[in-house]
Amino acid sequence: MILAAVQDPPAKPPVLENKGQSIGLTADCRGAEIDEFGLSCREEEPCAVFLELTSVEPAGARIFLAGNFHTETATLWSVLLMSEDEGATWFEPYPRQRATTLDHLQFVDFQTGWVSGHSTGPLLRNPFLLKTPDGGKTWRRLPVLEEDLVGVVDSFSFESKDRGTLVIDRIHAGKGSRYQRYETLNGGESWMLREVSTRPPAGPRSRGVSNNADWRIRADGVAKVFRVERRREGRWASIVSFAIHAGACRP
16 A cells, blocks of 8 residues: 655645634635636636535544535645644645545544545545644645546544444446445554445444534535534534635636
């Protein structure tokens, strides 16, 4: 298995302050990027860029958010957000990846965590995990398989720092082989195929917006924001909100 080098966070990642209003992330593109993403944008009619948040995971005082930036027709970049002070400030601990989205998050303790993702367009392919051993300070990309693979991480779940399971949805695979269940005994460094089936295998699954029932992400269409909320004493309280509109693509 060929592994990518450790990705260190920027020396001085820009810090976004939570002042009680929605935080705006910037994601613009021009010229060559428009051609690369196959967009039909004009100066008088630019392509709007939107933020999508797909997962939230707390780890002590730290909070992690995963998602992507996209237009109406294409996924542009992945985004990973981190707060070290319970949501007061935010920054991106891992560089945005082109034509990539991040889906599910899981931490087994305050230091060890993973986030799943895959490349996009024209097919969903090359599923991978990002792994951190130090509470989100550094992340390393771990491909599930070496070869080019059409499919996505349907779900994953770690019961310890070493042992976990992962299900790949092959999407376009033939009848009887759409779902593949893998097992790792070394924290995702390598995977062993355990099962092939027509339906998602049963068992522990890290899937959806959050593994923690007291956290959720709610899209507020009226305010045009994503609200990250935590349940306290039976009520949902807003921790932070991010503006859905993030920028535009112009020639």
